[in-house]
Amino acid sequence: MKHRRITISDVADALGLTKGTVSRALNGYSDISDGTRIRVEKKVKELGYRPLSHAQAIRTGRVRSLGLVLQVNAHDAQRPFLADFLAGVTKGASDKNWTLTVATSTSATDTLDTLRRLVEERKADGFILPRTFRRDDRIALLKRMDVPFVLYGRTKDMSNCPSYDILGEEAIEEAVLRLASFGHRRIGYINGGLEYSYSHVRAKGYRSGLKKAGIDYDPAIVQEDAVTVVQGQAAGERLLSTQAPPTAIVCAVDMAALGLYQAIRTFGLEPGRDVSVIGYDGVPEGAYAQPALTTFQVDNRRAGERLAQLLIRRIRDGYSEDLIEFDTARLVVRASDGPPPRRIS
Amino acid sequence: MKHRRITISDVADALGLTKGTVSRALNGYSDISDGTRIRVEKKVKELGYRPLSHAQAIRTGRVRSLGLVLQVNAHDAQRPFLADFLAGVTKGASDKNWTLTVATSTSATDTLDTLRRLVEERKADGFILPRTFRRDDRIALLKRMDVPFVLYGRTKDMSNCPSYDILGEEAIEEAVLRLASFGHRRIGYINGGLEYSYSHVRAKGYRSGLKKAGIDYDPAIVQEDAVTVVQGQAAGERLLSTQAPPTAIVCAVDMAALGLYQAIRTFGLEPGRDVSVIGYDGVPEGAYAQPALTTFQVDNRRAGERLAQLLIRRIRDGYSEDLIEFDTARLVVRASDGPPPRRIS
DNA sequence: TTTCTTGCCGAAACCGGTTTCGTAAAAGAG
């Protein structure tokens, strides 16, 4: 025979109580004496009883699960950060005895459909929204359906939006100042796509860095929409083709920086020596590149864990102002930046 | 007021039926007339009714969810394949209206605990076991608890094990034969860890390839336990330090091949020209490496999708022999292999 | 016409929990 799983009634019977009493004892109701509460807890451990979360869910409406919808067709920088991020999220979730339900989608509308389906079938009590856009339909949808969520990133209208984000503006500003302190005066910038909110954040850091360094902003040495190696290479070639090409370039995304390497070599120059490069993300490839890429490392595991905790609190206690957190990226100095080359001519 | 979700009773009331009848109509019972069945389906669509999966689960015992426990401390080659794999699994699952529950663990025993917890709380009806070991405790545990699973890979005792795997032996054999046809006679091999079943599979392919090429097996040019760049580099240095170093090296894992590149350069040689290299996995880094890595590409998205389908069939219909599938890896010819260098001396 | 099937649906139990409500016993107040 299959060993039948033990239910709350088994626990109740073993103690001569009713299942209602056992349930209240386990859920911390105040009308249970300490004596019985302890007896119940002991018996639960003894019998190895664990409530079925979906049996609880039917009454409480909570499945104790976090939802995550990943859009994966975009063959962008999503890849490297995923494993760490998942590790963080599931850590944060399982610490509180929650689980994670993941789904994938292939387009923005597909993402919305998937979210809707998960909500309707109540597969999750709330959602983590990674890679937020400036204007994000997911947020609008979930707000309309009154479903809790937390952002990894920011968005235009942050009202009632619990969120966690890295201070990319600080990092990029620091990158600019660092290059300026090396003596660079022509510092270019390769940004990500403007639909992403992080691109605006980091661009802001670029400008404030220039201002603090007393350098004028020159749109001729700023590029956009580069999040892959190929796009980074193209953007780099455009920058280096300008009349007064930059001697240092900050990239909003590591993968673009790696593409920039190739562009630099196309011009017969050497990254790190002739043109300084500083990236952002901390992708593993950067450490193996030649020269190893100086970059700002983001701790995605920590991000995932914090996001899970924030979301659980949001689900349990509702929205409050203190559900907004920021963290910093860590500068990892390697070999791709330094003083500008001495002018020979 | 919050808009109450519509239940099966709402559908029943709207049609003047009982919820039991509606339930049977939707679940294909034969004692429902076609007329009412159609009326029910129309009304369901009209009202936008969707059953709560956890409400169904309480009676049926099925939560319609697949479980996946990833061990992520091992900072190995797991990383790149994850996004595609997840995309495949969730695709296969959601096509049948199932979902995916993921958890992570940091050690082998942690994995077992996590599996147990998910089973006890019934967070999943079955599990996908990635990266199978020769001797795998997860399999033993799930068999003992009578929980369905499917392997991505093989194991020593395959009895009653639904599985999907890539024919790594064929790929590696082809790699050896390809190198032999270029004229190589000293073909080395860098294997993965012997705890993984895939290492045995691919080693078998190496030997059979040698045999078909009429080359004797020489343990002096075979290395093991290399799954990272660093390990690959170390293994490569050992191979190249031998008395009669190989002119071509096959790697069981791409990341090791990328490490091998560095080892080759350490010896003042150039990968692809002086020493041919063929990898296996198809990691994206390989395409950007110099020279671009010739490798066997594994379609992890397809693997995930097939695994999900196999597992759902296993859960629904029980085990049968046709739940074992194999697929092939696709040779991607790039620039890291070719004829051996002409002997100058 | 009577009897036996068969088709089709209602009624109710059931799954494993949570929550409300009522009340006996114990404790406190007068």
Added chain:
DNA sequence: CTCTTTTACGAAACCGGTTTCGGCAAGAAA
């Protein structure tokens, strides 16, 4: 020592589905 309040638990409803069982009505067989 009575009366009121509190404590601590039992009883039962409830959540939203699924499944079993029984029976009415229509059609088939006798």
